[in-house]
Amino acid sequence: ETGVTQTPRHLVMGMTNKKSLKCEQHLGHNAMYWYKQSAKKPLELMFVYSLEERVENNSVPSRFSPECPNSSHLFLHLHTLQPEDSALYLCASSQDRAGANVLTFGAGSRLTVL
Amino acid sequence: RKEVEQDPGPFNVPEGATVAFNCTYSNSASQSFFWYRQDCRKEPKLLMSVYSSGNEDGRFTAQLNRASQYISLLIRDSKLSDSATYLCVVTLTVSGGSYIPTFGRGTSLIVHP
Numbered sequence: 234e235t236g237v238t239q240t241p242r243h244l245v246m247g248m249t250n251k252k253s254l255k256c257e258q259h260l261g262h263n264a265m266y267w268y269k270q271s272a273k274k275p276l277e278l279m280f281v282y283s284l285e286e287r288v289e290n291n292s293v294p295s296r297f298s299p300e301c302p303n304s305s306h307l308f309l310h311l312h313t314l315q316p317e318d319s320a321l322y323l324c325a326s327s328q329d330r331a332g333a334n335v336l337t338f339g340a341g342s343r344l345t346v347l
Numbered sequence: 348r349k350e351v352e353q354d355p356g357p358f359n360v361p362e363g364a365t366v367a368f369n370c371t372y373s374n375s376a377s378q379s380f381f382w383y384r385q386d387c388r389k390e391p392k393l394l395m396s397v398y399s400s401g402n403e404d405g406r407f408t409a410q411l412n413r414a415s416q417y418i419s420l421l422i423r424d425s426k427l428s429d430s431a432t433y434l435c436v437v438t439l440t441v442s443g444g445s446y447i448p449t450f451g452r453g454t455s456l457i458v459h460p
Contacts (some may be wrong), residue, residue, distance in 0.1 A: 235390070264445065275351070275452035276391070276434070281445065288445040323390060327446075334379060334438055334446040338390035 236260040239324050239339035246314065247347050254309040254342045264329035265307040266336065267299060270321040282307060283329045287301030314346045350374060351437050353451035360458055364425045368454045370418040370435030377444065379438035380411055384431045385453065391434055396422075419449050427459045432456070 237258045246252050258265065267279040281289035281303040296318075298310040306322055321343050325336040352371045360366050363451055372380075380397035397404065397409040397418055408421040434449035 235392075266448075268450075273452075276450040278372070278447065278449065281447060283445045289447055291442060294367065327448075329445050334448065335393050335396070336383075336391070336436075336448055340390050 235337050235339065237324060237326055237337050237339035239322075239342050241344075242340065243343050243344060245345045245347065246311070248314060249308070250314075251312040253311065254322055254324075254344075255323060256307040256309075257286075258305055258307075258324075258337070258339075260326055262326035262328050263304050264334070264338070265301060265304070265326050266327075267307065267309050268323040268325065270323055270341070271295040274309055280309075295336040298330045311344075314344075316346050317325070319344055322336065350449050351435055351451040353433075353435050353454050355454060357454055357455035357457050360375075360425055360456070361418055362425055362427060362458055364458075365421065365423050366425055366437055366456060367435055368420045368435075368456075369394055370420075370451055372416050372418070372435075372437045374437070374439055375413075377414060377416075377437045379448075380409075380418050381436040381438075381448075382407075382409060382418075383434040383450075385434055387429045394433070396398075420437075425456075427458050427460065428457055430458045 264283045268276045280299040300308040321341045324339045380392040383391040384394045385391040401410045406423045410419045432453040435451045
């Protein structure tokens, strides 16, 4: 248990479905992140929230919609996804300050889009 | 040019070997540097931070060369349990002062008996 919990761990959805991924951290961190990990590719940063404000949106398609209601929770809302969106989605948290921005990851949500 | 570049490997070495990984980064304004380790089908975990003066943690030594924008990781006396993917991470500050970590694609290490 890393202190960052992601649910669900596995998700299979059709291209017309709407689903959400949830992330919760119990570490008292003030920044949260969504990363996408596909086979043979580096981790791709999708969204960053610091103190519940979005500070980075890395040109992610609008079919991915993040939500950060407080500093402990982060959601990724999914709708009308494509098969190429199938990947491992990793949530992470950190203290957003110099020298302390070490990421703690959750175990990930493995998404399959049919 | 990719922001953070690593040789993907795999590096296939016998137990007890010494192995070195390299990483280069493109943005000279990068501020913090780390090595993470990711086991198969697991999440990445921090291995060690990388400091300008170089730092050591047991069998692991990390070096930073800011002039050449280059980071290295040396593993001595390799163990079977060292088999994993090693990820180089570089952090930049964006407007507003937040720190954004960028990952390399990782270097795969296989240690065999």
